[in-house]
Amino acid sequence: MFLRTTTIVLTAAAALLSAGGLTASAAPTADGGWQRFGADIKSGISGLALTDGGRARGATHALVVRDNKKPGENRVARLTYRAGTGADRPAAVEPLSWTGTAEPIDLEAIEAVPGAPDEYVALASRGLAYHLKVTGTEAEVLDTSPLPAIADGDDYESFALTARHGKLAAVWADRGAGEKRPATLHAAPFSFNEYGEADFGPVATARFRAPYPTGDVRHASDISVTAAGRLMISSASDAGDDGPFSSAVLDAGKLSVSRSGKVRLSVDKSPDVVRKFKGFKIEAVECAPGSGGKALLGTDDENAGGSVNSASVCGK
Numbered sequence: 448m449f450l451r452t453t454t455i456v457l458t459a460a461a462a463l464l465s466a467g468g469l470t471a472s473a474a475p476t477a478d479g480g481w482q483r484f485g486a487d488i489k490s491g492i493s494g495l496a497l498t499d500g501g502r503a504r505g506a507t508h509a510l511v512v513r514d515n516k517k518p519g520e521n522r523v524a525r526l527t528y529r530a531g532t533g534a535d536r537p538a539a540v541e542p543l544s545w546t547g548t549a550e551p552i553d554l555e556a557i558e559a560v561p562g563a564p565d566e567y568v569a570l571a572s573r574g575l576a577y578h579l580k581v582t583g584t585e586a587e588v589l590d591t592s593p594l595p596a597i598a599d600g601d602d603y604e605s606f607a608l609t610a611r612h613g614k615l616a617a618v619w620a621d622r623g624a625g626e627k628r629p630a631t632l633h634a635a636p637f638s639f640n641e642y643g644e645a646d647f648g649p650v651a652t653a654r655f656r657a658p659y660p661t662g663d664v665r666h667a668s669d670i671s672v673t674a675a676g677r678l679m680i681s682s683a684s685d686a687g688d689d690g691p692f693s694s695a696v697l698d699a700g701k702l703s704v705s706r707s708g709k710v711r712l713s714v715d716k717s718p719d720v721v722r723k724f725k726g727f728k729i730e731a732v733e734c735a736p737g738s739g740g741k742a743l744l745g746t747d748d749e750n751a752g753g754s755v756n757s758a759s760v761c762g763k
Contacts, residue, residue, distance in 0.1 A: 657695065
């Protein structure tokens with residue numbers, strides 16, 4: 448389906464909020480309220496996107512992707528999260544079927560397409576973007592496109608879209624690794640052509656180092672863009688499939704889009720550590736517009752499975 452960027456409306460996340468989903472009063476603190484999302488290495492959360500399916504008061508609905516690699520293992524699922532229920536009431540999970548192409552290897556991010564209901568972009572770690580249409584219990588691939596500016600050794604865990612002045616922009620990052628390899632952020636104008644293929648404009652690039660965690664850190668494990676254009680980046684580290692894990696969400700810079708569609712990417716030299724999360728490997732952060740700065744967070748804690756929570760990390 449061809450996206451007419453001049454008719455972009457509220458994002459799916461905003462529609463969800465107006466229906467009574469993730470609200471400022473409902474979210475627990477980041478130190479508690481984590482809900483399990485599976486209990487093994489195949490059931491973590493490597494990316495999530497809020498959807499417009501939320502209708503029950505107090506419930507937040509999202510799509511999540513998993514970084515599974517073998518045939519028959521789940522790649523995408525629906526999540527229903529009710530803030531405040533705690534670890535004794537796990538988040539509800541509904542696996543979806545992958546159709547249209549062979550099952551992808553190592554999905555790491557997913558993002559709703561503004562102005563296109565039920566359409567998403569999912570990203571695999573090697574830089575292949577999948578344009579998806581989700582209907583019923585199926586996620587159908589409409590087309591696939593490689594990211595621009597892929598370099599040797601790049602490993603992608605993040606992808607976000609934002610709409611400004613009737614224009615779309617995308618931002619994504621090679622995650623980086625430890626002291627010697629910072630994350631490399633990219634941003635570009637974004638649209639779909641008449642065949643459903645992703646079309647990227649001129650690419651802006653910036654380097655990013657997370658001040659926390661330290662050691663074997665993935666400087667950018669996910670990215671979300673606030674309504675004000677702030678770049679909220681999660682960073683994460685682990686010592687193996689059994690941890691220990693540690694993460695943070697950082698206010699790292701800004702993405703701006705001019706009325707003509709030109710994209711500008713700026714990264715702060717000293718990014719602000721908004722909140723630290725010990726014991727969890729956050730690989731998904733999704734700021735929810737209209738929620739007073741709340742975000743939905745997802746973890747991939749390897750052998751311990753995944754967890755989901757909400758927290759005030761996105762500013763106003």
